[in-house]
Amino acid sequence: MEPVFAALVGLFFAVGIYLMLSKHVVRILLGVVIFGNAVNLLIFTAGRILREVAAIIPEGADTPVGPISNPLPQALILTAIVISFSFFAFLLVLAYRAYQEIGTDDTDGMRVAEPAGEPLPPIGY
Amino acid sequence: MRTLIFRTAAPYLSSLMLLFSVFVLLRGHNEPGGGFIGGLIAVSAFAILGIAHGVPAVRRAMYFHPMAVSGFGLLLSALSGLLSFVYEVPFLTGIWTSVHLLGMEVDFSTVMFFDIGVYLVVVGSITSIALALEEREDN
Amino acid sequence: MAGEVSGMTDISGAMITAPVAAADWLVIAPVVVPLVFGALLLMFRHEMRWHGIVAMIGLAILVGVDAALLKRVLAEGPLAMTMGRWLPPFGISFTADALGAVFALTAGVVALICAVFSFRDIGVSGRRYGFYPFLMLMMAGVSGAFLTGDIFNLYVWFEVFVIASFGLLILGSEKAQIDGATKYAILNLVGTTLFLIATAYLYGTFGTLNMADIARKADGLRGTGPLMTLATLYLLAFGMKAAAFPVNFWLPASYHTPRIVIAALFGALLTKIGVYALLRTLVMLFPVERGILAETIGWVAAATMILGVLGALAQADTRRAFGFLVISSVGVMLAGLALGSETGLSGTIFYAVHSMLTMGALYMLAGMMREFGGSFSLHELGGLYRLSPLLTAIAFLLVLAAAGLPPASGLWPKILLVKAALEASAWWLAGAILLTGFLTTIAMGRIFLLAFWRDAPAVDGRHVTAAATGSRSLGQGVLIAFAVPILLIGIVPEPVIRIAAQAAHGLLESAPYIQAVFPAGGG
Numbered sequence: 124m125e126p127v128f129a130a131l132v133g134l135f136f137a138v139g140i141y142l143m144l145s146k147h148v149v150r151i152l153l154g155v156v157i158f159g160n161a162v163n164l165l166i167f168t169a170g171r172i173l174r175e176v177a178a179i180i181p182e183g184a185d186t187p188v189g190p191i192s193n194p195l196p197q198a199l200i201l202t203a204i205v206i207s208f209s210f211f212a213f214l215l216v217l218a219y220r221a222y223q224e225i226g227t228d229d230t231d232g233m234r235v236a237e238p239a240g241e242p243l244p245p246i247g248y
Numbered sequence: 249m250r251t252l253i254f255r256t257a258a259p260y261l262s263s264l265m266l267l268f269s270v271f272v273l274l275r276g277h278n279e280p281g282g283g284f285i286g287g288l289i290a291v292s293a294f295a296i297l298g299i300a301h302g303v304p305a306v307r308r309a310m311y312f313h314p315m316a317v318s319g320f321g322l323l324l325s326a327l328s329g330l331l332s333f334v335y336e337v338p339f340l341t342g343i344w345t346s347v348h349l350l351g352m353e354v355d356f357s358t359v360m361f362f363d364i365g366v367y368l369v370v371v372g373s374i375t376s377i378a379l380a381l382e383e384r385e386d387n
Numbered sequence: 388m389a390g391e392v393s394g395m396t397d398i399s400g401a402m403i404t405a406p407v408a409a410a411d412w413l414v415i416a417p418v419v420v421p422l423v424f425g426a427l428l429l430m431f432r433h434e435m436r437w438h439g440i441v442a443m444i445g446l447a448i449l450v451g452v453d454a455a456l457l458k459r460v461l462a463e464g465p466l467a468m469t470m471g472r473w474l475p476p477f478g479i480s481f482t483a484d485a486l487g488a489v490f491a492l493t494a495g496v497v498a499l500i501c502a503v504f505s506f507r508d509i510g511v512s513g514r515r516y517g518f519y520p521f522l523m524l525m526m527a528g529v530s531g532a533f534l535t536g537d538i539f540n541l542y543v544w545f546e547v548f549v550i551a552s553f554g555l556l557i558l559g560s561e562k563a564q565i566d567g568a569t570k571y572a573i574l575n576l577v578g579t580t581l582f583l584i585a586t587a588y589l590y591g592t593f594g595t596l597n598m599a600d601i602a603r604k605a606d607g608l609r610g611t612g613p614l615m616t617l618a619t620l621y622l623l624a625f626g627m628k629a630a631a632f633p634v635n636f637w638l639p640a641s642y643h644t645p646r647i648v649i650a651a652l653f654g655a656l657l658t659k660i661g662v663y664a665l666l667r668t669l670v671m672l673f674p675v676e677r678g679i680l681a682e683t684i685g686w687v688a689a690a691t692m693i694l695g696v697l698g699a700l701a702q703a704d705t706r707r708a709f710g711f712l713v714i715s716s717v718g719v720m721l722a723g724l725a726l727g728s729e730t731g732l733s734g735t736i737f738y739a740v741h742s743m744l745t746m747g748a749l750y751m752l753a754g755m756m757r758e759f760g761g762s763f764s765l766h767e768l769g770g771l772y773r774l775s776p777l778l779t780a781i782a783f784l785l786v787l788a789a790a791g792l793p794p795a796s797g798l799w800p801k802i803l804l805v806k807a808a809l810e811a812s813a814w815w816l817a818g819a820i821l822l823t824g825f826l827t828t829i830a831m832g833r834i835f836l837l838a839f840w841r842d843a844p845a846v847d848g849r850h851v852t853a854a855a856t857g858s859r860s861l862g863q864g865v866l867i868a869f870a871v872p873i874l875l876i877g878i879v880p881e882p883v884i885r886i887a888a889q890a891a892h893g894l895l896e897s898a899p900y901i902q903a904v905f906p907a908g909g910g
Contacts (some may be wrong), residue, residue, distance in 0.1 A: 143577070148569065155576055162583050169591030188266045196590070196616045199539055203583060205284060206546045207576075213553055214572055219381070235414040236644050244765045244833065246881040248841045315517065319429025326423050337405035339415045339481075341472040 128168040135161030148228040155214070159207040163200045170196025197243045250300060257302030265293035273367050274360075283363040287370025295376050298382045306379060314379065318372025325365030328358040402472045403763060404845055414468045414481045415490050416452040417530035425523030435514040439506055442519040446499040447520060453492040460488045461889060465903035467536060467599075475904050476597035482536030484900055485890035486736060490663050491533040492520060493740045496872075497655045497747045499528050501648050504865040508648040509558075516558050518649075525551035525652070534662050538589065539596045541664065542582055545628070549575050552657065555649045555702060556641060567641030580628035585620035588613065599904035601672050602897045610674060618676035621668045622684065629661025629717050632691035638714055641699065643706035643763075647754030648705060654713045655747035659739050662720045667849035669724060670732065670894045677727055685725035689819035692718025698825040703765045705753040705834060712749065712789060712830070715823060716742040719804065722816055726807045732891035734803030737883055741796040741876065745788045748869035750780055755862045756838055765834065768861075770843035779839050781866045786835050788873050790828040796876035799884065 142154025170193050178194040180187050210235055222228050225235060269289035276282025298306045310317070329340040337343075344357040424445030428438055440526025460466055460483050469478040483491075502522065509518045535541050556568045586596070592612040593601050617826065627634040638658070642650055669677040669684075677684075695715030702708040720742070723735025753763060759775055762769040772779045788795035801820060808817035876883050893900060 148573075151573055155250060155573065155580075158580055162580055162587060165584060167586040169268065169587045171591075199587075199590070202539070202543060203285075206543070207580075209377075209550065210572075210576055211375065212544070213550065214576070216380055217553075217557070217565065217569055217572060220560070221569050224562045224565050226467065230570075233566050233569065235565075236563040236570075236640055241705055242766065243701060245396075245837060248837065248844075285601060313432065315520075316430050317433055318427045319432070319520070322426035323430065325424060326426060330419065330423075333409070333412060336408075337472050337621060338407050338468050338478075339412070339419070339468055340470045369864075 124172045125168055128164060128172065132161050132164045132168060135164060146230050148221065148230065148233075151230075152211070152214055152218060156207075156211055159211075163203055163207075164213070166196050166200050166203065170199075250321045255300050258262045258296055262293040262297040265296070266290055269293065269367075273363065276363060277360060278289070283366030284370055287367045287372065290371045291374040291378060294371075295378045295382070298379060303379050306375075310375070314376035316372070318369045318376075321365040321368025321370075321372060323365070324368065325362045328361035328365065331358050393664065398839075401474060401477070403469065403474060403478075407468065408800075409453035410459070411466065411468050413452060413456045414483045414534060415464050417449055417456065417495070417534060418481075418527050420449050420452060421523045421527040421530065423528075424448075424521050424650075428520040428523060429517070432515075432517060432520070435511060436848060438514050438519040439502070439509075442523060443499070443671060445501050445523055446495065446526065449530070450492070450499050450774070452493040453488065453495040453530075454477065456483055457485070457488040457492050457886075460485050462767065462904065464899045465893065467903040469904070476594050476595045479540050480536035480597055480599070480904050481534050482599065482900060482904055483534050484893045484903075485886060486666065486894060487533040489886050489890055490659065491530050493743045494529050494656050494659075495526070497743050498522070498529075498652065500865055500868050501652050501655075501747065503868070504651070505648045505752075505864065507861050508646055508754065509730065513646065516598050517554065518558060521551045521554040521558075522652070524548075525555065528633055528657055529660060536598050537596050538586055538587055538598055538668075540603070542545065542579065542586060543581065544581055545660070545664075548657070549579065550662070550788050551592055552653065555652070558646060558649065561644070564644040571637050571641035574627070574844040578624055578634075580625065581620060581624035585617055585624055589617050590637055592617065597904065598667070598672060599897070599901040602799040603901050603905075605672060605675075612899060614673055614677065615676050618669060618673040618680060621651050622665065622680060625661045625668065627661070627686065629665060629721070630691075630692055630714050631661075631687050631717055632714075633648060633687075635691065635695075635714050635717075639707060639710045642713065643704060647706075647750055647757075651747045651754075651831035654709065654750050655743045658713055658717050659720075659743055662717060662724075662735070662739055665721070665724055666732070666735065666894060671897050671900070674727075674895070677724070681727060682727050684721055685813060685816050688718050688721035688725050690718070690815060691715070691721060692823040693819060693826070695832055696823050699830040700826065700833075704711065704763050704769075705756060705765065705838070706750065706763055708830065708834065709746070711750045712827065713742075713746050715827065716746065716789075719801070719820060719823060722804050722820055723807065725816065726804075726813065728807050728811060729895060730803055731807030731893050732894060733887035734800045734807055734883065736887040736890050737803060737880075738797075738800035740883060740887070741788070741800055741873070744869055744873050744876075745785065745797065747794075748781075748785055748866060748873065749789065751862070751866055751869070752778075755859075755866060756782075756858060757860060760838060760843070765837045767844065768838040769841045770839075772839045773805075775863070778866070781863070781870050782785040784834055784874060784909070786828075786831040786872050788877070789831050791824045792828065794874065794877045796873045796880070796883075798877060799880040803884070 139154045139158030140159055142150050145151055173192050173194040175190050178191040225233055258295050269286045272289060273283055273286035294306050331343055332339055332341040335343055342357055342359040343368040346355045396887050428441060444782050465482055465484040467480050467482040469475045469480045471478050525548045528544045528551060531544035532541055535544060552574055557564050590596060593604055630638040642653055692715045695711050695718055698711035699708040720735045723731040755778055757763050764766055783794055790796045791797035791801040805817045805820055
């Protein structure tokens with residue numbers, strides 16, 4: 124199973140990075156989302172994929188019966204999803220505001236904070 | 249988007265979803281579910297109401313400001329972890345007790361209050377973002 | 388307590404059974420205190436009159452517990468607490484050693500001073516927007532990052548303070564802020580995602596996320612595991628957070644846009660967390676790999692410090708010049724990481740403490756210069772010496788501090804770093820540090836000459852008039868609060884050198900750190 128997932132993760136990374144190389148903020152954001160999902164799958168694959176049952180202890184027992192799958196990668200992924208989700212929600216609002224205020228989503232045109240052709244500091248007085 | 253059917257159905261749909269979100273929250277105690285996913289369901293309920301009836305209606309329906317809700321949730325989570333201080337166990341240890349209530353045995357634990365806190369944090373913060381986006385749509 | 392069934396099962400194999408002394412809570416207190424205060428402020432967001440005072444109380448308590456923690460760690464060695472009674476490495480450990488405690492204390496002090504400054508800098512609209520809750524949540528994230536003993540938990544705290552810093556960065560919603568915040572947010576997100584990629588590989592290799600566990604297992608995996616890949620990925624990810632040269636472009640794009648007090652907080656704290664994480668991962672977890680990467684880190688350090696200060700020389704806006712000086716100071720800190728000797732590392736740690744204080748003070752100086760001179764631009768500033776001799780004196784001290792000249796605090800860490808570089812016969816790195824000091828003197832000296840000694844220039848036939856927005860004496864008092872420790876450390880450096888040496892020793896000899904997390908040696 125791991126080689127298949129590895130190839131899929133690689134594909135996700137390629138698509139994400141390709142989109143992030145774009146000049147337009149919307150495409151960068153889409154790239155960021157795919158990039159984040161690639162990482163989630165990467166954690167999943169790094170935690171080893173096994174054909175075992177979920178790590179739920181049956182009623183009345185104190186320890187799991189038989190081998191169980193490792194629940195930690197899923198906990199890590201859940202945390203990462205929560206964080207990247209809130210990040211993405213914030214970035215969407217921000218990109219929308221930027222589009223409203225600056226009037227473009229082309230990063231070449233976003234030069235408000237660092238205007239082109241600023242004067243150099245005075246040489247002397 | 250604001251058709252008659254949608255506007256009529258939205259309050260019922262939202263209240264059902266809110267109820268379901270609480271069910272998912274409490275179910276997370278021993279089975280799949282929990283505060284985060286329950287909170288997201290509640291947020292979708294508020295978002296649907298916002299799309300149908302406008303953002304002011306949602307703000308009135310929530311009564312408290314969404315950020316205040318998430319602040320309360322954060323405080324609740326932190327305090328349920330701090331209860332361990334009294335019991336001389338490490339931070340965030342689950343402490344359990346059961347109470348007889350109306351002839352039933354009800355388990356209370358700090359884990360549950362922590363999860364309710366998570367639920368409220370998610371409801372508050374994501375709702376405020378969703379409402380901010382919907383307000384821009386309205387303008 | 389763990390349910391009725393616990394009578395049948397021996398839980399001592401999975402859980403901590405010994406009671407936890409109240410004093411052990413010091414490890415977690417620097418995170419819990421700002422978190423609780425931040426939550427309270429969020430809840431009572433309309434009581435804006437009280438926000439500043441409550442935040443001040445919270446930060447004062449934070450500084451108190453940080454100081455108590457540092458005192459205890461210096462006396463007794465690293466201190467650990469594992470959440471939820473689970474035995475490490477299954478529970479998330481918080482581990483405070485001298486390095487984390489000294490960084491947390493300095494960060495707390497800077498935040499407290501910034502909170503005082505915010506009384507005049509953050510108006511009603513900023514308070515309504517939630518400056519103080521964001522400040523407290525950011526401090527929770529910063530303290531958590533310094534004190535956690537779990538690498539995934541470190542990622543979570545990184546995200547906590549980054550998300551809080553987004554909120555602070557766009558406070559005011561000006562065009563330039565939104566523009567800067569977009570670049571800051573996207574590049575920081577890429578940086579933390581790289582951190583997460585590295586952590587995924589690390590988990591796949593080690594099967595653990597506890598830093599003490601990783602440190603003791605690294606030797607056994609050195610032959611088979613891809614540790615070199617891990618170390619390089621961490622170098623890239625944290626280098627991006629620390630704004631090291633080729634991945635530093637988010638910093639000059641955004642740090643000059645927010646309110647002055649927020650810029651001061653960011654300049655003081657955020658890049659240093661990247662440096663801290665580099666020290667923690669590369670020196671403590673992957674020392675052998677750091678040795679192989681040493682030359683790369685050295686060239687990155689030299690490029691960062693020299694290009695940073697060259698950027699500062701080319702700026703007419705004081706805030707942007709100081710932003711480039713932040714980058715340059717990160718380069719100086721990376722020099723110690725490249726050297727890796729105890730002297731070099733203690734130089735880095737000392738320089739980080741100095742830099743947190745100095746960079747915070749510099750941004751506030753820029754704010755006060757605008758207060759008196761009416762502008763951030765060197766074309767328009769002038770004649771400040773006549774307007775405020777006190778501000779001039781503080782500014783002069785900060786020029787010396789940033790340039791690393793006596794009697795300010797910047798001198799001693801640079802001496803340590805140059806000494807370590809010469810001991811390692813890395814003359815080029817020593818030369819780069821000295822050249823950076825020289826160029827910083829020029830950059831800062833020019834700002835001082837133009838803004839303070841030159842007569843006020845006439846712009847378009849009129850003199851720029853000062854825009855008074857708050858109490859000037861409060862602003863100057865805050866600058867004095869920064870200047871006093873900078874001067875004191877410069878005159879009596881021995882205590883800080885001793886603490887920095889102990890912190891560096893703790894990084895190189897990780898046995899006490901591991902011992903604190905695994906007292907029985909099991910797990």
